[in-house]
C-alpha cells in the first residue's frame with residue numbers, strides 16, 4: 001500500500017516551502033474567490049501573508065477571516081459565516097492549527113447547506129454540495145487536514161460536536177514544514193504527543209481495519225523517529241517534515257478507526273483542569289496501553305508490533321515485554337519534552353478523580369476502546385496515574 005493511498009478523499013502534497021504554490025493548487029481545484037480562515041497567531045507569525053501573496057500571484061481574489069479561537073465554538077463558525085456570506089467564496093482555505101481548519105469546515109457546512117452547526121452532527125450530514133477546501137496545517141497534531149470531521153463546541157454548553165461528511169474532507173492538504181518552525185517548544189511537544197496518541201490509540205480500536213492499521217503503524221514509526229529530534233532541535237526542517245507527515249498519517253488512521261480511552265480521559269482533564277489536549281493525551285497514554293494490554297491479547301500483540309516496528313523492542317521479544325517497551329518509550333517522550341509523567345502535579349482528590357472518570361466514560365471515543373471502559377475502569381486508570 002502507498003504511504004498516502006490515492007483512494008483517500010484528500011490529496012496530500014508534501015513540500016518544504018510549498019506555501020508558495022498555494023495559488024497554483026487552488027487554481028487546479030477551480031477556485032477563483034478564496035476565503036482564507038485563520039487565527040491571529042498565524043497572522044502574527046507572517047505565514048498568512050505568504051499564503052495570501054501566493055493566492056494573489058495566481059490571480060485569485062482573497063478575503064481573510066482571522067478571528068478563530070482555540071477550541072473553536074459555534075460562535076467562531078457564525079462569525080466566519082457572516083464574512084463568507086458577504087464575500088461569496090467559491091473555495092475555502094483553512095490555514096493554521098486544528099482550530100482554523102475545523103472552523104473552515106464548519107463555515108463550509110453552513111454557507112453551503114444553511115441551518116445551524118448542530119444540524120451537521122454525525123457522519124454524512126451535508127444536504128448540498130460543499131465548497132472545495134484546502135487545508136494548510138501549521139501544527140503537526142490533530143490530523144484534521146485529512147479528515148471529514150470538524151470538532152466544534154456548542155458556544156452555550158461547551159459540549160464538543162463532531163460534524164462530518166465525506167465531502168467535508170479537504171480536497172488538498174498542503175504540508176509545508178517551514179510553517180511549523182515558529183511553533184513554541186511547548187506547543188511542538190503537546191501537538192507531537194497528541195499525534196503519537198492518535199497513532200497508538202487508532203492502532204487498537206474496536207473498528208480498526210487493515211487500512212487503519214497501515215496508517216497507524218506508518219504514523220507511529222515516523223512520529224517516534226522524529227519526536228526526540230524536533231524537541232531537541234526545533235529548527236530541524238527534516239524532523240519537522242517528519243512530524244507533519246506522521247500527524248497526517250495518524251489523522252487518516254483516525255478517519256478509518258476512531259480513538260480510545262486516552263482521548264476520553266483527555267477531554268475532561270482539559271475542560272476541568274486546563275491541561276492542554278496533547279499533554280493530557282500524552283500523560284494518560286502509557287497507563288491506557290498497560291491497562292488495555294493486560295486485558296486483551298490481540299491488543300497486546302498490536303502494541304508489541306508497534307514497539308518492534310519503531311525499533312523499541314527486539315523482533316523476538318515476547319508480547320508482554322514489547323508492550324512494556326512501548327509504554328516506556330511513551331514515558332520517555334514526556335520526559336524529553338520536560339512534561340510530568342503522571343497527574344500528581346494536579347493534586348486531584350478522590351472526588352475530583354470520580355468526576356473525571358464519570359465524564360471520561362461519557363465521551364464518544366470511550367466506545368471504541370478495545371477493552372470496555374466504564375466509570376470504575378476510568379477511576380482505576382486515573383488512580384494509577386495519580
Ligand SMILES: [Fe+2]
Nearest residue numbers: 194198263281
Ligand atoms: Fe487528539
